[in-house]
Amino acid sequence: xxxxxxxxxxxxxxxxxxxxxxxxxxxxxxxxxxxxxxxxxxxxxxxxxxxxxxxxxxxxxxxxxxxxxxxxxxxxxxxxxxxxxxxxxxxxxxxxxxxxxxxxxxxxxxxxxxxxxx
Amino acid sequence: xxxxxxxxxxxxxxxxxxxxxxxxxxxxxxxxxxxxxxxxxxxxxxxxxxxxxxxxxxxxxxxxxxxxxxxxxxxxxxxxxxxxxxxxxxxxxxxxxxxxxxxxxx
Numbered sequence: 001x002x003x004x005x006x007x008x009x010x011x012x013x014x015x016x017x018x019x020x021x022x023x024x025x026x027x028x029x030x031x032x033x034x035x036x037x038x039x040x041x042x043x044x045x046x047x048x049x050x051x052x053x054x055x056x057x058x059x060x061x062x063x064x065x066x067x068x069x070x071x072x073x074x075x076x077x078x079x080x081x082x083x084x085x086x087x088x089x090x091x092x093x094x095x096x097x098x099x100x101x102x103x104x105x106x107x108x109x110x111x112x113x114x115x116x117x118x
Numbered sequence: 119x120x121x122x123x124x125x126x127x128x129x130x131x132x133x134x135x136x137x138x139x140x141x142x143x144x145x146x147x148x149x150x151x152x153x154x155x156x157x158x159x160x161x162x163x164x165x166x167x168x169x170x171x172x173x174x175x176x177x178x179x180x181x182x183x184x185x186x187x188x189x190x191x192x193x194x195x196x197x198x199x200x201x202x203x204x205x206x207x208x209x210x211x212x213x214x215x216x217x218x219x220x221x222x223x224x
Contacts, residue, residue, distance in 0.1 A: 035213065037213075037215075044205065044215055044216070044217045044218045045154075045156075045162065045205055045207075045215040045218075046215065047212060047213035047214065047215065050212075050213075061212055063212070064119070097161055097162075099161075101209065101213075102152075102167060102209065105164060105167065105173060105174070106163070106164030106167075106173055108161040108162060108163075109161065110160075110161055111161055
């Protein structure tokens, strides 16, 4: 069974940093394109960024609001996806989900809440 | 960036109704379009991918159609479990989500 479990969320002050983790199981992690998606309280879904597979060379892409502040990486030996978030802003507050997207199809974690507030 | 526009934003319907939600892309996304259902406090659930392919385990009352810039999600006979928020998503160029359609009880 494909499973994704996020952790690492919490309360952080503006300008601070936080690293989220996503533990993956049930599929060949190094072959999957992995994404982070976030959802501000009461709002819609916003794509944060992705890392492509090892075969593709693991390039990363980011949405404009987080480019230069967030970094996505993966540790294939541990089957863990990371989201390093620096220079956090209040508008980064929300639930952060990791997801495979479409290969495997439709796997999402339960999300981890990040609150940026003074 | 590709923008996705859903309509309506809110939809009031009764059990048994046929429901249609529309999603328009600012440029062609071919058939790289997905639909999700989300309930409060839960992660989104994939319903439809490649515009019209039903994800495993999703009831057949859900269907998707369209290509290019215009897409629809149809629920043929609304069930109590279907009251939720629905999002479209393009995955032709990076990812972009529509703003969501909340399906409420009439």
